[in-house]
Amino acid sequence: MFMEPLTSKILMMVIEGNHEIEPQVNGITFKSYLTRFAVPAEESGSKSNLYYSFDAGGIHFIMLGAYADYNSTGAQFAWLKQDLQSLDRSVTPWLVASWHPPWYNSYASHYQEFECMRLEMEALLYQYGVDIVFNGHVHAYERMNRVYNYTSDKYGPVYIIVGDGGNIEKVDVDHDDDPGKCPSPGDNIPEIGLVCHLNFSSSPAKGNFCWSKQPEWSTFRESSFGHGILEFSSAYFDQFKVKNGAKQARRKISVEDKQPSSFPSLSGPQAVQLLLLREKKFTIRRPSTSTRHCSIRLSPIAESYLFNNFTGELPETFSNLITLKEL
Numbered sequence: 001m002f003m004e005p006l007t008s009k010i011l012m013m014v015i016e017g018n019h020e021i022e023p024q025v026n027g028i029t030f031k032s033y034l035t036r037f038a039v040p041a042e043e044s045g046s047k048s049n050l051y052y053s054f055d056a057g058g059i060h061f062i063m064l065g066a067y068a069d070y071n072s073t074g075a076q077f078a079w080l081k082q083d084l085q086s087l088d089r090s091v092t093p094w095l096v097a098s099w100h101p102p103w104y105n106s107y108a109s110h111y112q113e114f115e116c117m118r119l120e121m122e123a124l125l126y127q128y129g130v131d132i133v134f135n136g137h138v139h140a141y142e143r144m145n146r147v148y149n150y151t152s153d154k155y156g157p158v159y160i161i162v163g164d165g166g167n168i169e170k171v172d173v174d175h176d177d178d179p180g181k182c183p184s185p186g187d188n189i190p191e192i193g194l195v196c197h198l199n200f201s202s203s204p205a206k207g208n209f210c211w212s213k214q215p216e217w218s219t220f221r222e223s224s225f226g227h228g229i230l231e232f233s234s235a236y237f238d239q240f241k242v243k244n245g246a247k248q249a250r251r252k253i254s255v256e257d258k259q260p261s262s263f264p265s266l267s268g269p270q271a272v273q274l275l276l277l278r279e280k281k282f283t284i285r286r287p288s289t290s291t292r293h294c295s296i297r298l299s300p301i302a303e304s305y306l307f308n309n310f311t312g313e314l315p316e317t318f319s320n321l322i323t324l325k326e327l
Contacts, residue, residue: 012037013039013054013061013063014033014037014039015050015051015063015064015065015098015099015100016030016033016050016065016066016067016100017066017067017100017101017136017137018067018100018101018137018190018191020032020033020067021067021191021192030050030067033049034049037049039052039063040052040053040054044083045079045082045083046079047075047079048065048068048075048076050065050067050068050076051063051064051065051068051076051079051080053083055091055092058091058092058093058094059092059094059095059096060087060092060094060095060096061096061097061098062080062083062084062095062096062097062098062130063097063098063099064076064080064097064098064099064121065099066099066100066101066114066117066190066193067100067190067191067192067193070116070117070120070121070193071120072120072121077120077121077124080121080124081124084124084125084127084128087128089129094131094132095128095129095130095131096130096131096132096133096134097125097130097132097133097134097157098133098134098135099117099135100135100136100137101113101114101117101135101136101137101190102114102135102136102137102138102142102159102161103115103117103118103122103133103135103159104144104147104150104159104217104218105135105138105142105161106142106175106176106177106211106214106215106218106221107138107140107142107172107174107175107176107221108172108174108175108176108178108181108182108183109138109139109140109172109174109188110137110138110188111176111183111187111188111210112183112188112196112197112198112209113137113188113189113190114190114193115195115196115197115198116190116193116194116195116196117193119196122148122149125157126148126153126155126156126157129155130157131157131158132157132158132159132160132230133157133158133159133160134160134162135159135160135161135162135163136161136162136163136165137161137163138161138163138172139163139164139167139169139170139171139172140161140163140164140171140172140173140221140222140223140224141161141162141163141164141220141221141222141223141224141226142160142161142218142220142221142222143158143159143160143161143218143219143220143221144158144159144160144217144218144219145158145216145217145218145219146158147159147217150200150202150203150215150217151202151203151217152216152217162227162228164222164223164224164225164226164227165225165226165227166225171223171224171225172223173223175214175221176210176211177210177211177212177213177214177215182209182210183209183210185197185209197209203215203216204216
């Protein structure tokens with residue numbers, strides 16, 4: 001009732017979360033999700049609407065199913081590997097991934113809940129140079145430094161939790177490093193999937209299940225409702241929150257291009273840059289001198305608005321990888 005006026009007019013790209021499981025008789029799950037939403041699964045070589053991919057402008061989006069089999073011997077993993085192998089980074093130089101529950105999360109809520117999925121899939125995403133990952137599930141905002149296997153890594157993805165777009169369950173406020181807030185290994189059990197909770201083997205949290213301070217791979221976290229815009233058109237991230245209808249507390253972050261030897265430089269129509277603007281949705285836009293452009297907006301439920309025509313000149317050079325740095 002609330003979504004129909006929007007979804008009947010605006011193209012959306014969605015991915016399932018725990019609220020879409022909706023178990024029914026005879027083991028039926030995801031019935032509403034699979035019935036109501038059309039996604040390009042078949043077009044991207046997937047045999048399930050629970051995971052798929054698509055291109056928009058110079059970006060390749062991978063939508064993964066955390067509540068489908070993600071084992072390295074399963075169908076989703078085989079599809080993901082084939083999808084990544086078929087990429088042409090001269091056509092889609094940016095690679096963005098999204099799934100519902102986060103791998104990197106320093107809130108007590110859902111802490112290490114999908115560690116099994118990370119152990120199965122993280123190395124593959126790292127190998128193919130995923131630039132940015134968006135997750136929800138945790139009802140708060142958190143942005144990570146580039147990270148791989150719980151270690152800061154300039155070639156790892158930037159992980160961003162955007163579960164703060166609004167819900168009936170209030171925001172999450174407790175961090176796992178707050179005194180007395182570290183979950184027990186028996187907490188945060190996924191509705192579907194195995195449990196792989198672990199103690200850290202390195203870093204200041206070595207030997208412990210939780211950190212005693214904000215983890216080094218977590219750069220910013222905020223327990224409030226908010227939204228954001230991601231634009232491939234500028235080199236800044238503007239982050240703010242809205243209170244009583246007014247924008248407050250702006251924070252600007254520079255984007256420093258990083259170019260590893262394994263990634264070729266790009267130019268001309270493939271060149272894009274990155275802007276993250278923390279408003280209600282994430283927008284990716286190729287710069288244009290006209291009013292026609294390519295734009296995608298991702299909400300915490302991974303909805304997308306696609307406008308695939310654009311004209312105009314793009315910047316001459318571009319690097320695949322970036323480092324976000326507070327000013």
